[in-house]
Amino acid sequence: MHRYRRAKIVATVGPASAAPEMLKALFVAGADTFRLNFSHGTHEDHAKVHAAIRTLEQELGRPIGILQDLQGPKIRIGTVKDGKLSVTPGERIRFVLGGAEGDKEAIPLPHPEIFAAVMPGHHLLLDDGRVRVKVVGLGSDYIDAEVEIGSVISNRKGVNLPGTVLDLSPLTAKDRADLAFGLELGVDWVALSFVQQPGDMLEARGLIGDRAGLVAKIEKPSALEKIDDIIRLSDAVMVARGDLGVEIPHEEVPGRQKELVRACRLAVKPVIIATQMLDSMINAPTPTRAEASDVATAIYDGADAVMLSAESASGLYPREAVEMMDRIIRSTEHHKLYRSILQATEAGEEQTAPHAVAAADLAEAIHAPAIVAFTSSGTTAARIARKRPAVPILAVTADRDVARRLCLLWGAHSVQAADIASYDDMVARASELVMAEGFANQSDLVVVVAGVPFGKAGTTNNLRVIEVGR
Structure with a gap:
């Protein structure tokens, strides 16, 4: 099972979608990563959903990402x-x-x-x-x-308070308890709400370590002022346009979105566009034309993922919302102007890992049906995805957690498989997987990227063209 699109879909789980049969329906409809919103629900509720997703993962034989979204400090008035x-x-x-x-x-x-x-x-x-x-x-x-x-x-x-930086940790006592619970469950990503400054990311990283990827939610003007450092300290970024759109003028949000997508591509970090994408589908079976255009704009911008919030969590049409988002993405990515717009927003050449970057250009030059990336940490696949190649990326990793996190990366179809040990093993495994996963046929030419020594993170240094099945 693979998607006929490059951008990913994040679907929030809530009362409308927590049942195992609905989770399966949402995954089949196109959800790649599920978001557990810890602003709502009990630990017991989230544990049941987490277990259902992992059961679904085993049933379908596909990695599925789970993102824990922490509530963060909520500032409210009292009673009047x-x-x-x-x-x-x-x-x-x-x-x-x-x-x-x-x-x-x-x-x-x-x-x-x-x-x-x-x-x-x-x-x-x-x-x-x-x-x-x-x-x-x-x-x-x-x-x-x-x-x-x-x-x-x-x-x-x-x-x-848009113009005020508060001496306030982004992690409340509730967040710390929720985080400990989420890490014990084994979530793949943790989203940190109301990030104000780079120190907030360091505080969260100290608690999370490498047990999950860290997502910076950008919803404060103060975060925009320190955005390069915040992106550098994150594993991914979420453009949370709800609170951000309250604290900066509405007319600035679209431009900021484009800036953030470009900055994340430059830094080789996945970026999610979130909030009100298909908002009317909370109560209606179809979106407005403006909402469809909003999703398409994020895809033209080159975002790694787009997210559904209440549409899939508490709306009347959760499956239809995922199906609609999937259709909009596929239609946009097949539009005749899509490639030229992506190329016009190219983030510039990366100065490291030249073989990963060259793989995208070579695959297009020889009309390869796929790029096979053997990756230990996910970085090789991310560097290829940064170029937004015209062909899918088959990301092969021995690490189950990495395979799940890659469900957020543009263009990546992740597969967990045993480590390769030699060049012959690399060629044989690549041939086997591209055919088994439905990306290539016998005698097709595919591009393979790996690192020597095999199975060691940070050693992307080998680029080969192989003939499938030979």
Whole structure:
């Protein structure tokens, strides 16, 4: 079973998709990696889903990626009198550190790190930006603000601070407990929410080590200012356009998306585009034309993966949403302008691993049906994928965990197989696998990339053209 597309699909699991039969339906429809959103559900819920995915993996004989998405620090106001209050532009309101059931003169904001960091002129956005206020005065336990955009403020609504870097760990006590649980389960990726600075990545890496890939979720303006270092310290990046779109102007989001995809390609790191991609399919069997265009744009940009959130987690049409995303990707990748647009956004030549890079050009020159990459850590396959070749990449690894993580990489069809030990073994194994996986036929020419000594990470130094079956 292999996909007739290069970009991958990440599907979030929730009440609508947690049953084993639905998980299988989503995988058959096109899901490559499943996201477990730890903002919702219990450990028991996630353990059942994880076990069902691993059972499905054994049944179908294909690696399946599992991504654990940590909740991160949620900043919210407390409760207000009567459950809600209305504010209008030009009005003055006050946030206070303590208190309960406040009014406009004392809206509870139980986050001391905000009072320590905010400055006059900074903005607070409430309820996904529906209310916008500007700080005009402050003390150790209060913040005075002027309303710029008014609406209704209700209990426990979220607060965003786009111009303020908070002295706040991205890992709460809940996140640490969830992370320990996820690593014990054996998740393949861990997504870190609300990354502000490179130090956040180092903190998470210290806990995760090499037990899972680390995904930086980009949803804060402060992360954009340090993006090169954050990408360097990550194993993959998620462009989380929901919170990012609240904290930066809407009109800047598309350009930032393109910048992030290009930066990740340059750094040889997978990049996921997320949030509201087929949002109307939560309640409808088809998306809007604008949503279809949004998914296609991410594919034209060269993103490694696109993600479904509520569409597959709690929507009425989870299978149809995956099928639709699969159809949009395949249609886009077969469009006559797709290759030229990808080439126009080429990230530039990489200065290392020339054989991995040359494999893409050579495969196209000889019209090979596939590139076979023997990879211990996944890096060889990633370097080939960076060129976005016109042919699929058969990524062969002896490491089960690497095979699962490659389910997030553009163009990679991962297979777990025993390590090769010689050139003859390499040729025989490549011939066997490309035919068994349905990528090539007898006598086809395929490009094979490996490293000598075989089975050792970081030794990509061998490029060969072989005739299948000879």
